[in-house]
Amino acid sequence: MLVHIKPWCDTAFNQSQAPALMNEIDRYEADSLVNASRESFAWLREMVELVIEEPHRMLWFVGD
DSSP: OGGGOOTTSOEEEOTTTHHHHHHHHHHHHHOTTTOTTOOOOHHHHHHHHHHHHSTTOOEEEOOO
16 A cells, blocks of 8 residues: 555545555564664554544645
8 A cells, every 4th residue: 555655646545445554554564674773653553543433534645
């Protein structure tokens, strides 16, 4: 899911995509090859949880 985020485009995830996005965030956070600095993605996980909580919410990434 995260591979679809482009810095020059807007990208949106809806409620049905949010669980897959959450799984991917968990995998990235736990993978020491991808996340060598062991950075926490808690801030992103919180935003995805807000999308999951209520219908018709979307998570937007706004490009340049």
